Amino acid sequence: MIARLLEGVPRRGLAMLAALLALLLVFPQFASGYLLAIGFLILYFAFVGQAWNIMMGFAGQLSLGHSLYVGLGAYAAAALYVHFGLSPWVGLGASIGVCALAGAVIGFLAFRFGVSGVYFAILTIAFAEFARIGFDHFAWVRGSSGLFLPVANYIENDLWNLRGSPRMFYYLMLGLAAGAFVLCHALLRSRVGYYWLAIRESPEAAQALGINLFRYKMFAVVLSAAMTSLAGVVFAFYYNNLFPEQIFHISRSIELILGPIIGGIGTLVGPLVGALLLTGLAEGLGELLLALGVDVPGVKQVFYGVCLLLVVMFLPDGVWPPLARALGLNRKG
Amino acid sequence: MLEVDGLSKSFRGLHAVQNASFAVPQGGIVGLIGPNGAGKTTCFNAIAGVFAPDAGSIAFAGKSIHGLRPDQVCAAGIGRTFQIVKPFAGLTVLDNIVVGALLRSKDVSAAKSYAAEIMERLGLGAKASLPASSLTLPDRKRLEVARALATRPKLLLLDEAMAGLRPTECDQIVAVFRELNRSEGLTILLIEHVMRAVMALAQKIVVLHHGEVIAQGAPQDVVRDPAVLECYLGEETVV
Numbered sequence: 001m002i003a004r005l006l007e008g009v010p011r012r013g014l015a016m017l018a019a020l021l022a023l024l025l026v027f028p029q030f031a032s033g034y035l036l037a038i039g040f041l042i043l044y045f046a047f048v049g050q051a052w053n054i055m056m057g058f059a060g061q062l063s064l065g066h067s068l069y070v071g072l073g074a075y076a077a078a079a080l081y082v083h084f085g086l087s088p089w090v091g092l093g094a095s096i097g098v099c100a101l102a103g104a105v106i107g108f109l110a111f112r113f114g115v116s117g118v119y120f121a122i123l124t125i126a127f128a129e130f131a132r133i134g135f136d137h138f139a140w141v142r143g144s145s146g147l148f149l150p151v152a153n154y155i156e157n158d159l160w161n162l163r164g165s166p167r168m169f170y171y172l173m174l175g176l177a178a179g180a181f182v183l184c185h186a187l188l189r190s191r192v193g194y195y196w197l198a199i200r201e202s203p204e205a206a207q208a209l210g211i212n213l214f215r216y217k218m219f220a221v222v223l224s225a226a227m228t229s230l231a232g233v234v235f236a237f238y239y240n241n242l243f244p245e246q247i248f249h250i251s252r253s254i255e256l257i258l259g260p261i262i263g264g265i266g267t268l269v270g271p272l273v274g275a276l277l278l279t280g281l282a283e284g285l286g287e288l289l290l291a292l293g294v295d296v297p298g299v300k301q302v303f304y305g306v307c308l309l310l311v312v313m314f315l316p317d318g319v320w321p322p323l324a325r326a327l328g329l330n331r332k333g
Numbered sequence: 334m335l336e337v338d339g340l341s342k343s344f345r346g347l348h349a350v351q352n353a354s355f356a357v358p359q360g361g362i363v364g365l366i367g368p369n370g371a372g373k374t375t376c377f378n379a380i381a382g383v384f385a386p387d388a389g390s391i392a393f394a395g396k397s398i399h400g401l402r403p404d405q406v407c408a409a410g411i412g413r414t415f416q417i418v419k420p421f422a423g424l425t426v427l428d429n430i431v432v433g434a435l436l437r438s439k440d441v442s443a444a445k446s447y448a449a450e451i452m453e454r455l456g457l458g459a460k461a462s463l464p465a466s467s468l469t470l471p472d473r474k475r476l477e478v479a480r481a482l483a484t485r486p487k488l489l490l491l492d493e494a495m496a497g498l499r500p501t502e503c504d505q506i507v508a509v510f511r512e513l514n515r516s517e518g519l520t521i522l523l524i525e526h527v528m529r530a531v532m533a534l535a536q537k538i539v540v541l542h543h544g545e546v547i548a549q550g551a552p553q554d555v556v557r558d559p560a561v562l563e564c565y566l567g568e569e570t571v572v
Contacts, residue, residue: 191435198432201421208381208415210407210436210484
């Protein structure tokens with residue numbers, strides 16, 4: 001199994017990955033609380049970017065409403081914890097179920113009735129907006145006044161209830177991001193992966209080669225939704241507060257797709273590189289300006305905009321493909 | 334092997350195909366010719382499941398394939414190429430063919446080795462790891478054929494697979510089809526304007542004009558048929 005996963009991966013790429021993993025593992029030992037929070041965010045965006053990439057980068061289905069799955073996942077686990085004291089590890093079953101179902105409904109409506117391209121993207125936005133407005137009036141989860149998770153000072157990390165230090169959350173997110181990376185790598189080498197890429201490149205030709213478009217597109221949407229829900233669960237227990245106006249907001253959907261777009265849509269490493277660049281540099285820039293005594297509100301958004309502009313103009317395939325060539329890694333690994 | 338009976342298809346007011354009937358015998362090679370707009374590609378698309386015909390029946394290997402989706406038609410054993418080639422541009426040449434091969438072998442490495450075999454057969458071996466987007470048109474046409482063959486069809490539908498090829502390239506690919514037909518009993522239905530290829534390959538020719546079958550039979554007879562000469566081939570082809 002492992003030998004199979006490693007087959008054909010360039011040695012140098014593997015070494016770099018191992019070095020990166022080691023770096024990420026020891027990072028909390030040296031990082032301040034602030035840096036650790038940034039590390040968490042980078043891993044968070046690397047993970048959701050990877051999940052989104054399955055749908056858009058692999059199967060070619062543009063979702064602009066992924067905040068729906070973050071929000072539903074977060075709310076499902078948090079509500080079960082607040083109301084019934086259920087561990088998030090139990091709650092995430094509900095999160096995955098709800099999000100997979102939501103993804104299946106959207107996918108069914110779109111693919112059954114031939115909605116594709118920008119119209120599909122609009123449909124995904126519509127569902128995220130339904131959820132945002134609906135949850136504002138959903139009394140069981142406290143509507144627009146927000147759902148708060150009980151917070152106390154914990155002497156020890158309670159992994160079972162996800163109550164504990166930022167360091168615990170950092171490692172949890174690292175595990176998820178690494179897991180998603182390996183999963184996507186395996187998927188790309190499987191029959192499903194080949195079929196997704198074929199559908200992305202030309203649905204008609206794919207169908208003429210015997211690929212059931214509906215089945216494989218549905219699989220991509222449901223898997224992507226289920227993975228994104230996990231990020232929602234961690235998000236809820238990390239921030240301890242949930243507001244429909246924030247978590248379902250379209251800016252959240254856009255924020256999470258910038259990483260893979262800038263890193264390289266459809267590549268395995270793109271979401272990771274994108275998250276590193278965007279979150280790392282944007283926060284770093286903010287800090288630098290602050291240290292220089294320049295306080296510019298909104299500098300992060302401007303930075304995102306400039307990054308996107310530069311990438312679209314000069315690196316339409318994203319940062320990773322040319323970077324991989326420069327590093328001598330021509331394969332996808 | 335393939336029986337098309339009374340096939341009709343209209344697009345709004347236009348009768349693209351009207352009451353067309355023809356058969357492709359097992360192991361045979363049949364050419365479908367006719368002027369532009371005669372309904373050849375419409376016939377193909379109806380067989381391949383792109384749309385359901387308005388009337389008539391299509392049977393393959395004794396079973397009706399009426400109303401099946403393209404992927405189901407392919408799974409039933411009918412491979413097709415597109416007149417306007419549709420390569421998976423971002424994938425390598427080999428990966429393009431692997432996608433086809435994965436229909437019959439779920440195992441990726443088995444599919445890869447089968448795909449490599451087909452790739453060699455079509456003379457694309459040297460370009461295995463190039464992206465399909467970098468291929469020239471003749472190579473894209475070959476890739477179309479390779480991909481369809483990788484699905485291990487019993488019947489291959491070729492929609493102008495030879496158009497745009499130089500005569501020598503055309504002869505090469507004709508030789509490949511002949512070989513497949515002889516060694517593996519592959520049945521072929523081809524739409525083609527390149528009469529050089531049609532005459533070299535087809536054992537039977539069906540001529541469509543204005544959506545209707547105006548002649549069918551042995552190539553030598555069809556090319557002397559006055560109706561065919563008038564609407565399509567022109568007088569000068571009479572030897």
